[in-house]
Amino acid sequence: MTGPMDGAPDHKAGKGKDRPQGWLRFLKSMQFSFVLLFIIAAACVAGSVIPQGSSEAAYRQLYGDTGAKIITELNLDHVFTCWWFVLLTALLCVNLILCSVSRFPAVLKAWKASGRKSVGMWGSWITHLGMLLLIISFAAGQYTSREETVYGIAGSTQPLGGTGLSITIDSFDVSLREDNTVEQYTAGLTVSDASGNSKSGTASVNHPFDAFGYSFYQDSMGWAVYVDIYKSGGQVKTDLICAGEYTFPNELPSLVLMFNKFYPDLARNEDGSYYSRTPLPDNPHALYSVYYDGSVLGMGLAAPGTSIDCNEYSFVMRDPCEYTLIVAKHDPLSWLVGVSAFVLLAGLFISFYVRPWEKKRIQNAE
Amino acid sequence: MQNNTLGNIESIGFMALLILYFAGSIFYFIYAGAKKEKAARAGYILVLVGFAVHTLCIIARGVNAGRLPLTNQFEFASAFAWGIAICFLVFVKKFGFDALGMVVAPLVFLVAGYAFMQNREINSLMPALQSGWLGFHVCTAIIAYGGFGVAFGVALFFLLKGKLKGSLAERVPDEKTLDNIIYRAVSLGFLFLTLCMITGAIWAKRAWGSYWNWDPKETWSLITWIIYAIFLHLRLRGAVSGRKAAVLAVVGFVCVIFTYVGVNLLLPGLHSYA
Numbered sequence: 275m276t277g278p279m280d281g282a283p284d285h286k287a288g289k290g291k292d293r294p295q296g297w298l299r300f301l302k303s304m305q306f307s308f309v310l311l312f313i314i315a316a317a318c319v320a321g322s323v324i325p326q327g328s329s330e331a332a333y334r335q336l337y338g339d340t341g342a343k344i345i346t347e348l349n350l351d352h353v354f355t356c357w358w359f360v361l362l363t364a365l366l367c368v369n370l371i372l373c374s375v376s377r378f379p380a381v382l383k384a385w386k387a388s389g390r391k392s393v394g395m396w397g398s399w400i401t402h403l404g405m406l407l408l409i410i411s412f413a414a415g416q417y418t419s420r421e422e423t424v425y426g427i428a429g430s431t432q433p434l435g436g437t438g439l440s441i442t443i444d445s446f447d448v449s450l451r452e453d454n455t456v457e458q459y460t461a462g463l464t465v466s467d468a469s470g471n472s473k474s475g476t477a478s479v480n481h482p483f484d485a486f487g488y489s490f491y492q493d494s495m496g497w498a499v500y501v502d503i504y505k506s507g508g509q510v511k512t513d514l515i516c517a518g519e520y521t522f523p524n525e526l527p528s529l530v531l532m533f534n535k536f537y538p539d540l541a542r543n544e545d546g547s548y549y550s551r552t553p554l555p556d557n558p559h560a561l562y563s564v565y566y567d568g569s570v571l572g573m574g575l576a577a578p579g580t581s582i583d584c585n586e587y588s589f590v591m592r593d594p595c596e597y598t599l600i601v602a603k604h605d606p607l608s609w610l611v612g613v614s615a616f617v618l619l620a621g622l623f624i625s626f627y628v629r630p631w632e633k634k635r636i637q638n639a640e
Numbered sequence: 641m642q643n644n645t646l647g648n649i650e651s652i653g654f655m656a657l658l659i660l661y662f663a664g665s666i667f668y669f670i671y672a673g674a675k676k677e678k679a680a681r682a683g684y685i686l687v688l689v690g691f692a693v694h695t696l697c698i699i700a701r702g703v704n705a706g707r708l709p710l711t712n713q714f715e716f717a718s719a720f721a722w723g724i725a726i727c728f729l730v731f732v733k734k735f736g737f738d739a740l741g742m743v744v745a746p747l748v749f750l751v752a753g754y755a756f757m758q759n760r761e762i763n764s765l766m767p768a769l770q771s772g773w774l775g776f777h778v779c780t781a782i783i784a785y786g787g788f789g790v791a792f793g794v795a796l797f798f799l800l801k802g803k804l805k806g807s808l809a810e811r812v813p814d815e816k817t818l819d820n821i822i823y824r825a826v827s828l829g830f831l832f833l834t835l836c837m838i839t840g841a842i843w844a845k846r847a848w849g850s851y852w853n854w855d856p857k858e859t860w861s862l863i864t865w866i867i868y869a870i871f872l873h874l875r876l877r878g879a880v881s882g883r884k885a886a887v888l889a890v891v892g893f894v895c896v897i898f899t900y901v902g903v904n905l906l907l908p909g910l911h912s913y914a
């Protein structure tokens with residue numbers, strides 16, 4: 275049962291009849307598969323070792339001028355989406371299709387010769403079909419899927435990109451264990467369409483919420499604060515901003531308050547650096563910086579309610595609360611990916627376990 | 641949340657299994673070096689007992705943690721050693737190739753030893769890791785790696801067979817048999833690696849909304865998968881390719897190790913918590 279090729283209908287089937295042209299022979303040959311698979315594997319190595327999607331400046335710093343030039347010229351900064359990687363994958367599909375089509379008659383004949391009983395004959399053929407379907411459905415999924423991201427605090431409603439749907443974050447809850455590690459993030463959501471139909475449910479990590487053809491994922495969370503802006507003691511604006519965002523008085527946009535980072539339970543390390551002791555807002559402080567015309571006026575840590583003054587203006591951050599980031603995905607072809615994966619697995623199982631077992635039975639019968 | 645008695649059972653058990661795997665390796669060396677048939681039997685029994693203790697340790701930890709003990713570097717390294725051990729025990733029994741213990745028993749010991757050097761504290765799981773799919777994902781990885789580990793050991797014998805002398809040379813089966821064992825082990829590994837990647841993709845879809853993100857761990861498992869796919873095809877092409885195929889079975893296992901250790905240390909990504 276070990277002999278290479280023993281009795282196997284091979285990829286050279288069809289030889290002798292209408293012998294295909296040289297290049298067609300190459301395109302369907304196993305040599306060509308080896309070349310393609312080898313280059314794809316090498317590209318994967320490059321794509322995992324070289325950070326993907328960084329700026330040219332970052333590559334120059336890491337690999338020097340020549341290195342950076344090579345990386346950007348060869349698209350090694352986005353290996354998995356660049357034209358030549360897509361081309362290689364497409365060629366692998368062509369290779370698989372040609373080889374499967376040309377082997378089909380021989381496999382069929384062998385199967386008929388077995389009295390239509392030997393499923394094992396189909397193992398590798400089904401494997402290749404599964405692989406082909408998997409690549410195609412995955413690629414098609416890249417073009418047919420849609421993704422939208424929204425973030426907000428409990429109580430906020432907003433449109434879901436250009437989908438015509440709107441989403442309300444009814445609640446957002448972070449459940450903690452006794453040791454203050456996070457057990458689960460749960461967002462209560464209501465999704466409505468233009469004609470007023472709506473559906474409510476919860477999205478937590480590993481348990482997306484499905485509505486109107488979209489799946490809603492609880493992706494991540496962070497802290498937001500309200501900022502009141504005063505001018506000469508009179509309030510001119512209130513804004514809600516998340517960590518990493520900024521705000522400014524409308525009549526003086528060059529004066530900017532940036533909310534850099536939030537420490538729910540501020541504490542100090544021995545080396546003087548700050549950290550948060552727990553995720554609970556027991557000693558809340560916001561790290562902020564103030565800019566005027568692009569240059570830093572000052573930065574510091576402020577507890578909620580502290581006034582940050584710049585001449586006649588002052589900023590007061592208050593009422594820190596957690597916001598949630600929800601990712602909505604529409605992926606109409608995911609079932610096809612599932613079917614392909616199943617076909618691939620079935621093919622592998624038949625190749626490795628049904629076929630040798632059938633061969634043994636035939637040998638014993640002889 | 642930790643129970644001291646169970647914690648102690650696990651610690652003592654782990655020490656014991658290291659000793660058992662080590663002693664098993666020594667007996668296999670004795671078997672290969674001198675003409676002592678009984679040494680192979682002793683080696684097998686020691687690894688078998690080590691494996692039983694190992695299983696108890698994993699169960700004790702699972703009960704103690706209240707979850708599948710398959711989530712951090714220690715737990716996975718330990719399970720990895722366990723996977724190679726079970727595949728080894730089954731393959732040696734099935735094919736009667738005792739000298740394999742000389743390579744694979746030390747491999748089990750080394751991987752278990754690597755586990756022993758990791759932080760063994762029981763930590764609580766971040767939400768993304770609380771998924772039934774994670775269990776399937778890691779269990780299939782363990783079987784896959786076990787199969788590849790055995791294939792690696794046999795492939796070394798295949799490649800070095802010409803250089804072996806004396807009693808050891810007599811104890812190694814012919815190339816055709818070796819080739820068959822490598823094939824059986826790789827096909828087991830390949831089927832389960834495919835399952836591992838698919839269950840991982842399903843989990844990623846549930847947790848993050850996309851099957852595949854090209855993070856380094858995923859990418860390296862694909863590289864490993866491609867290498868074994870090339871192996872499967874090279875084998876179909878006759879004797880010269882049989883040697884090349886054996887080289888690939890070795891290279892493939894180096895990739896397995898890199899996917900597991902190298903990626904964690906050198907290439908950060910989504911999986912870096914594991």
Ligand code: HEM
Nearest residue numbers: 282284285302303304307369370373398401405625869872
């Ligand atoms: C990534 C893509 C591929 C995968 C995962 C794959 C997988 C497999 C597997 C698992 C087997 C069964 C091996 C065995 O039973 O030992 C097989 C056999 C085979 N493959 Fe592929 N293959 C791929 C691409 C190709 C391509 C492109 C060709 C075309 C040249 C090809 C030609 C063959 C042939 C001729 C056989 C032997 C058939 C037999 O013995 O029944 N494969 N392949």
